[in-house]
Structure formats: C-alpha cells, structure tokens
Amino acid sequence: MRFRLSSLVNEFELIRTHFQRDPLDPSVVLGVGDDAAIVSQLSDYETVISVDSVVAGRHVPQICPPDGFAARLLGRGLSDLAAMGADPKYVLLSLTLPTFEPGWVDHFADRFHKLCVRFGLDLVGGDTSRGPLSAHITVIGHVPKGSAISRSGLRSGDDLWVFGSDLGGARAYLDVLDGLESNHEVWAERYWRPEPQLVAGLSLRGMASAMIDISDGLCQDLFHLLDNSVGSATVKLQSNLIPFCDDLVDRFGLEKALEYALTGGDDYCLLASIPPGLEVPGCGRRIGMVVKGESARILLDGKPLPSKWQLGWDHSR
Amino acid sequence: MRFRLSSLVNEFELIRTHFQRDPLDPSVVLGVGDDAAIVSQLSDYETVISVDSVVAGRHVPQICPPDGFAARLLGRGLSDLAAMGADPKYVLLSLTLPTFEPGWVDHFADRFHKLCVRFGLDLVGGDTSRGPLSAHITVIGHVPKGSAISRSGLRSGDDLWVFGSDLGGARAYLDVLDGLESNHEVWAERYWRPEPQLVAGLSLRGMASAMIDISDGLCQDLFHLLDNSVGSATVKLQSNLIPFCDDLVDRFGLEKALEYALTGGDDYCLLASIPPGLEVPGCGRRIGMVVKGESARILLDGKPLPSKWQLGWDHSR
Structure with missing residues (x-):
C-alpha cells in the first residue's frame, strides 16, 4: 500500500517524516511506500477486519484537535476488533485534509504512532488527499481459528x-x-x-x-x-x-x-x-x-x- | 466489519438491500453485518492490502455519476493489486454521502457489485456516514509467498x-x-x-x-x-x-x-x-x-x- 501523490504541500516529505516507520512486527513483509503492503499470514488464525471513519462536523466538531482526532479514529476501529476478541495487527489510514498545516499533521501523526505502538499496530499503508477533513482507517487483527466472538448466540439464561x-x-x-x-x-x-x-x-x-x-x-x-x-x-x-x-x-x-x-x-x-x-x-x-x-x-x-x-x-x- | 448506524434515511435498509450479499468465496467466515469481518487464510500465501480514496471535487467532478464513481473507486484500488501481481479477494467500503438519494445509491451499489463479481471480490465490510461525497476502499488480495512484484529491482539492461x-x-x-x-x-x-x-x-x-x-x-x-x-x-x-x-x-x-x-x-x-x-x-x-x-x-x-x-x-x- 502506498500514500499517493497529491497536491498537498510536500506530501512525499510529509509521508516519509510522519508516517513511514520501521515495522514493529516481522510479519510485515512490505510496509508503507509501494503500491500495496504485503503481510505474511499465521496458519491456524483467522483475519478480522473493520473499517471506520471520523468525519469532521459529524463524528467530531468541525474544528478538531489533532490528537483527539487520532485517538477517536483509532479508538473506534480498535473497539471493533475488541468486540470480536481479536488481537490488533495492522492499520491503514486514508486521510483527507483541507489544507496542509504542518503543526496539525505533526500532532496527529505523533498521537497516531504512539497509539499504534501502545496497541501493537503496524501502519502498513494509506492514502492522502485534499478535501474536507476526514479520516478512514482499516484495522486488521487476528484470532485463533473459530474463536472470534460475533453478535450471534445470545440466549435466555445468559x-x-x-x-x-x-x-x-x-x-x-x-x-x-x-x-x-x-x-x-x-x-x-x-x-x-x-x-x-x-x-x-x-x-x-x-x-x-x-x-x-x-x-x-x-x-x-x-x-x-x-x-x-x-x-x-x-x-x-x-x-x-x-x-x-x-x-x-x-x-x-x-x-x-x-x-x-x-x-x-x-x-x-x-x-x-x-x-x-x-x-x-x-x-x-x-x-x-x-x-x-x-x-x-x-x-x-x-x-x-x-x-x-x-x-x-x-x-x- | 459492519456498516454503522447513521442518520442517513433508512440506512439499515439501505445496507441490507444494497450492500449485503452472500459471499462468493468460502474463505469469508463472516461478512457485512457484525463489528468486523472474519476471513480465513491460505497457508503459503501472503496478503496484499491497499487503500484508495475518491473525493468528489478532487478525483472526480463535484457532481458525479454514480456508476462512474464506483468504477473509478474500484479501478484505483484494483490497479494497486495488479501492480503487485496479486489476486483480488476482499473489499471494504467506507462511503460518505451528503444526503441519501436512493437513486444515486442504487446505481452506485449496482455498478459496485457488478464489478465485484467480475473481479472475484467479496465486499466484507464498510462504514457509512454523512458528509461531503467521498469513498475510501480497502482492497485485499493474495500472492503465493514471495511472488509479489514490488517497485524495487529495476536494473540496467532491463x-x-x-x-x-x-x-x-x-x-x-x-x-x-x-x-x-x-x-x-x-x-x-x-x-x-x-x-x-x-x-x-x-x-x-x-x-x-x-x-x-x-x-x-x-x-x-x-x-x-x-x-x-x-x-x-x-x-x-x-x-x-x-x-x-x-x-x-x-x-x-x-x-x-x-x-x-x-x-x-x-x-x-x-x-x-x-x-x-x-x-x-x-x-x-x-x-x-x-x-x-x-x-x-x-x-x-x-x-x-x-x-x-x-x-x-x-x-x-
């Protein structure tokens, strides 16, 4: 997966500085910087995947502190993995910014990476574009085969x-x-x-x-x-x-x-x-x-x- | 993965009608409708993942035909998999709509599903919200271990x-x-x-x-x-x-x-x-x-x- 070229000021530099990191986990074969990311798979595990968005003016106020934006974004996604009983592994970020404000992006990326480290997530790809402030993340985790907890199965007596x-x-x-x-x-x-x-x-x-x-x-x-x-x-x-x-x-x-x-x-x-x-x-x-x-x-x-x-x-x- | 509740008119109905389909591939253990999707993994394969966005007013005109929007969105994502030599398997869709126009969504979903069938993709999750027209897709494919083609390796003589x-x-x-x-x-x-x-x-x-x-x-x-x-x-x-x-x-x-x-x-x-x-x-x-x-x-x-x-x-x- 890659971050695409856009007209954001200095976007390649932004990506290299703010979003490219050495992988935490050896299962990441190829991370940010190519057409797509490559990850290796554990046998006997199933992959659990969720996508979530945070749109300014809807999920957060139109004027939004970057660290809160990052925390709500990852919190929403990781909560979906938690609800399946899954272990977080990888995340991909699609970020849309109205303008390139280095300070905002700096703080956003800083909080985003700190939370990734805390939760054992590798950022393996993304996309940036210009537009109204919003972000969409894909979180990927795994569970031992057959052990995910779904919404089905509630029964009287529980x-x-x-x-x-x-x-x-x-x-x-x-x-x-x-x-x-x-x-x-x-x-x-x-x-x-x-x-x-x-x-x-x-x-x-x-x-x-x-x-x-x-x-x-x-x-x-x-x-x-x-x-x-x-x-x-x-x-x-x-x-x-x-x-x-x-x-x-x-x-x-x-x-x-x-x-x-x-x-x-x-x-x-x-x-x-x-x-x-x-x-x-x-x-x-x-x-x-x-x-x-x-x-x-x-x-x-x-x-x-x-x-x-x-x-x-x-x-x- | 799930589609979340939003204030879009009749969103649950929209999702059931437009986006929930029986999986094409038996590797989909749990598709649209839970907190996250579950897919099973093939041993000896690696997973290839890319995320792409189409933002109205940027990647397409602000007023955009729904079938063209769907085709450009999937085309962008699948082209990343093609560039790695990967086989497409799953897609997740995060869709942001300014208003709920049944006709627009109907045509968008119709083209989206036709292309999914054509390319052998299962839609396994998504998110919808209200906001400026944009869509973000995560495409997931696989390659036999070690056979993905990266951007590295061009050499003189080629x-x-x-x-x-x-x-x-x-x-x-x-x-x-x-x-x-x-x-x-x-x-x-x-x-x-x-x-x-x-x-x-x-x-x-x-x-x-x-x-x-x-x-x-x-x-x-x-x-x-x-x-x-x-x-x-x-x-x-x-x-x-x-x-x-x-x-x-x-x-x-x-x-x-x-x-x-x-x-x-x-x-x-x-x-x-x-x-x-x-x-x-x-x-x-x-x-x-x-x-x-x-x-x-x-x-x-x-x-x-x-x-x-x-x-x-x-x-x-």
Missing part, C-alpha cells in the same frame, strides 16, 4: 455484562461542546480518548456467547444482539447496576443520566452475553439478565424503555 | 514495458470536462471506467523485476521505479513506441499528445521493468530500455524531459 466504565460520559461531553454544561475532565476523556477494551475482549474468547461494542448507544446495540439471538429473548436491565460516568447522576438527575448512559453513543465499551456460573474477568459489570422472549424486548427495572430511547444515537446530532 | 493501452486518454477527458474539447468516447471510457490490469499483473510474477501502476503519470511513476532501482539507471523512452490513446495526436499534435500520455495521471496501466529475452505477455508494449545511470534519468528520443513533466500529475488540478 447474564448481560458491560466491560469498560463511564457510560454516558461521551454523551454528556456533547453538552459541553454545545455550551450547555461546564467542562468535566472525565467526560472530555471519554469523548476524546475512547479506550478500546482489547484485553477484556481477548479474555472473553470461549466465554461470551455474543458481543458487540457500544458505539451507537447501549440500547441500540443491545437490539443488535437480540436480533441475532438464539430464540426469542428479553433483556432485563437494572438501573442500579449501570456503570455511570462520574458526576452524571449529580449533574443531570437519575432519569437523564440513565438516558445518556443507555442511549448516548461513543462510549466504546463492550456489551457481552455470558452464560451464568463462569469466572468473568474482574473489569466487567453485570448489568442484567436474559430471559425467554416477552412482548417488550428490553425492560429497565421491570418497565419497557421509553420509545425514543430505542432509536439509537444519531452521530450527526 | 526493457521497460507498458500493459494496458490508451495512455493520455484520461488526461484528455479532463479537457472535455473543462469544456475545452468536444467529447470522445474512448477518453470518457478511460476516465470513467479505468481497467485494472489484473491478468497482466498475474502473468508477470517471476518475470518483472519491478512494477508500478501508472496513476500519477508515466514519468512520475517511472521516477519511483528509478528511485528504487538496483544501481544508478537511466531510462531511454521512444516516442514512436508509446501506446497513445485514440485520436490524441490528431487532436492535439505530437508534442501535447506526448505530454498527456507521459504526465497525465489516472490511466491505471502497469509499468514494468523486465529483463530482455523473456516471453512477455502479448498485451504488453515495450516503450524503452534501461541503461547504466547518466546525468538525465529519463531520456525521450535521446533528450532530457521538459522539466515541468517531472512534477507529476496533480489530481486536484
């Missing part, structure tokens, strides 16, 4: 678990961006530095019957698990078990805090259905249980959800 | 070959778009339906010492081969051997035709350096030879290139 904390924090930060609330450090962290739950994901191989990452809101993503469940099922959630983000209940009251935690997107926690009696990793919180299907498919403290909560989070607001 | 015809046609079509020329069917074809040279690419495994696809202009891409050559080398091109696009010399005269053929981008032919005496596939044209390095690195009919030709094609014009 417990429902969340891995990762601070539900609703990213949603609350949108109120800060809109000038409706004063800033809160933890909310800003949730929004600008989503933490992909890779370790939890790996530890749930062979344990979770179904898993998804919470990116469109817990309720909306839970519906995806229910749509793919084994037999008709209903989930009973308990509000006192929800791992709210700091300060959410104090600042908004319980009802709005629940709405933010259960419908706000971008928390990038994992939501897993796990048969009872297993030794679940300590970072998880049991938030409810799955029972045989009833008329309402999600019950909160025994009552159906407000209907507007079922629509999921609209990233464009 | 011949220089082009695979694919109609050089300069896509550049000439830009003059049509600008209202400077009346339309010419072949130029429009070159621009809107670039033909990735996959068969030629495969047949050159074990034969080409170096290869690149011509996307930024023949001279510019030739410099990349020279930058990666074994020892210092100069290429001698012969203008009478250049496979011009139809009508180019008649309409513009030889000098401008040469400029368009040698510097215009987007032809997506292959440029390969091949040791003499080999039985080169019939679709190739020998356009010159590689000699020991001299002061000028590319000579056209014995003379150095005009200096402005060496800058390469600016896709943003």
Whole structure:
C-alpha cells in the first residue's frame, strides 16, 4: 500500500517524516511506500477486519484537535476488533485534509504512532488527499481459528455484562461542546480518548456467547444482539447496576443520566452475553439478565424503555 | 466489519438491500453485518492490502455519476493489486454521502457489485456516514509467498514495458470536462471506467523485476521505479513506441499528445521493468530500455524531459 501523490504541500516529505516507520512486527513483509503492503499470514488464525471513519462536523466538531482526532479514529476501529476478541495487527489510514498545516499533521501523526505502538499496530499503508477533513482507517487483527466472538448466540439464561466504565460520559461531553454544561475532565476523556477494551475482549474468547461494542448507544446495540439471538429473548436491565460516568447522576438527575448512559453513543465499551456460573474477568459489570422472549424486548427495572430511547444515537446530532 | 448506524434515511435498509450479499468465496467466515469481518487464510500465501480514496471535487467532478464513481473507486484500488501481481479477494467500503438519494445509491451499489463479481471480490465490510461525497476502499488480495512484484529491482539492461493501452486518454477527458474539447468516447471510457490490469499483473510474477501502476503519470511513476532501482539507471523512452490513446495526436499534435500520455495521471496501466529475452505477455508494449545511470534519468528520443513533466500529475488540478 502506498500514500499517493497529491497536491498537498510536500506530501512525499510529509509521508516519509510522519508516517513511514520501521515495522514493529516481522510479519510485515512490505510496509508503507509501494503500491500495496504485503503481510505474511499465521496458519491456524483467522483475519478480522473493520473499517471506520471520523468525519469532521459529524463524528467530531468541525474544528478538531489533532490528537483527539487520532485517538477517536483509532479508538473506534480498535473497539471493533475488541468486540470480536481479536488481537490488533495492522492499520491503514486514508486521510483527507483541507489544507496542509504542518503543526496539525505533526500532532496527529505523533498521537497516531504512539497509539499504534501502545496497541501493537503496524501502519502498513494509506492514502492522502485534499478535501474536507476526514479520516478512514482499516484495522486488521487476528484470532485463533473459530474463536472470534460475533453478535450471534445470545440466549435466555445468559447474564448481560458491560466491560469498560463511564457510560454516558461521551454523551454528556456533547453538552459541553454545545455550551450547555461546564467542562468535566472525565467526560472530555471519554469523548476524546475512547479506550478500546482489547484485553477484556481477548479474555472473553470461549466465554461470551455474543458481543458487540457500544458505539451507537447501549440500547441500540443491545437490539443488535437480540436480533441475532438464539430464540426469542428479553433483556432485563437494572438501573442500579449501570456503570455511570462520574458526576452524571449529580449533574443531570437519575432519569437523564440513565438516558445518556443507555442511549448516548461513543462510549466504546463492550456489551457481552455470558452464560451464568463462569469466572468473568474482574473489569466487567453485570448489568442484567436474559430471559425467554416477552412482548417488550428490553425492560429497565421491570418497565419497557421509553420509545425514543430505542432509536439509537444519531452521530450527526 | 459492519456498516454503522447513521442518520442517513433508512440506512439499515439501505445496507441490507444494497450492500449485503452472500459471499462468493468460502474463505469469508463472516461478512457485512457484525463489528468486523472474519476471513480465513491460505497457508503459503501472503496478503496484499491497499487503500484508495475518491473525493468528489478532487478525483472526480463535484457532481458525479454514480456508476462512474464506483468504477473509478474500484479501478484505483484494483490497479494497486495488479501492480503487485496479486489476486483480488476482499473489499471494504467506507462511503460518505451528503444526503441519501436512493437513486444515486442504487446505481452506485449496482455498478459496485457488478464489478465485484467480475473481479472475484467479496465486499466484507464498510462504514457509512454523512458528509461531503467521498469513498475510501480497502482492497485485499493474495500472492503465493514471495511472488509479489514490488517497485524495487529495476536494473540496467532491463526493457521497460507498458500493459494496458490508451495512455493520455484520461488526461484528455479532463479537457472535455473543462469544456475545452468536444467529447470522445474512448477518453470518457478511460476516465470513467479505468481497467485494472489484473491478468497482466498475474502473468508477470517471476518475470518483472519491478512494477508500478501508472496513476500519477508515466514519468512520475517511472521516477519511483528509478528511485528504487538496483544501481544508478537511466531510462531511454521512444516516442514512436508509446501506446497513445485514440485520436490524441490528431487532436492535439505530437508534442501535447506526448505530454498527456507521459504526465497525465489516472490511466491505471502497469509499468514494468523486465529483463530482455523473456516471453512477455502479448498485451504488453515495450516503450524503452534501461541503461547504466547518466546525468538525465529519463531520456525521450535521446533528450532530457521538459522539466515541468517531472512534477507529476496533480489530481486536484
């Protein structure tokens, strides 16, 4: 894979300086700088692949700090791998910039590479072009054959678990961006530095019957698990078990805090259905249980959800 | 890999109807519709990966026919695989649309899928969001271990070959778009339906010492081969051997035709350096030879290139 020539000022120099690195992993046969990248494959493993975008004005504000842009981009992609129980291996970056601002690109690339090193990712290719600010990444990981955790398999009798904390924090930060609330450090962290739950994901191989990452809101993503469940099922959630983000209940009251935690997107926690009696990793919180299907498919403290909560989070607001 | 929820009207329906298909290949363990796709790996093969973008207003006109958009997008990506001698296997699509226009998406998806079937590609994942019209694809192919053709290895004594015809046609079509020329069917074809040279690419495994696809202009891409050559080398091109696009010399005269053929981008032919005496596939044209390095690195009919030709094609014009 290559970065293509474009009219960005000094693009070859930009790529060499900012994006070309020695591979971390010997499986990278050929990295950035050719028509395509070449990676070697491990037998007995399957490849897991996801693509995600961050578009300014939609997934982040139009004027966006470069380090936050990089962290949200990689966080979104890696959260998908975490939700499959996959180990991250490679990433490809397609970056569209309105103008070439060396300082912005410098900070973006710096954060991007630091996160790559932290998560064991090799940047093996990309593309740059001029246009409205957006970035698209392809993340590639692997799992031992047959061990990936899909959205299918939730069954009545399972417990429902969340891995990762601070539900609703990213949603609350949108109120800060809109000038409706004063800033809160933890909310800003949730929004600008989503933490992909890779370790939890790996530890749930062979344990979770179904898993998804919470990116469109817990309720909306839970519906995806229910749509793919084994037999008709209903989930009973308990509000006192929800791992709210700091300060959410104090600042908004319980009802709005629940709405933010259960419908706000971008928390990038994992939501897993796990048969009872297993030794679940300590970072998880049991938030409810799955029972045989009833008329309402999600019950909160025994009552159906407000209907507007079922629509999921609209990233464009 | 999944397509994410967005505020596009009826996006889940759109994805189910337009983008979810039964896999062509049994190596696809899990396709569109989960957090990530899963594919199984062939031992003794290496994976070849490239990402490419098509941004409206930059790579195509702001108002763009959906079938041409799809064909240029896949053509760009597949041409990278062709340049490595790789077999296409999977594609992921990240699509950003300003509004949801069912007719546009319908035609885009229709052309996209037809081309996928034609080239043996499985669409295994994607992402949709709202924003300025652009699309980013990740193409994944494979090659028997060690048989990929990189940009490195051109050496003096090799011949220089082009695979694919109609050089300069896509550049000439830009003059049509600008209202400077009346339309010419072949130029429009070159621009809107670039033909990735996959068969030629495969047949050159074990034969080409170096290869690149011509996307930024023949001279510019030739410099990349020279930058990666074994020892210092100069290429001698012969203008009478250049496979011009139809009508180019008649309409513009030889000098401008040469400029368009040698510097215009987007032809997506292959440029390969091949040791003499080999039985080169019939679709190739020998356009010159590689000699020991001299002061000028590319000579056209014995003379150095005009200096402005060496800058390469600016896709943003």
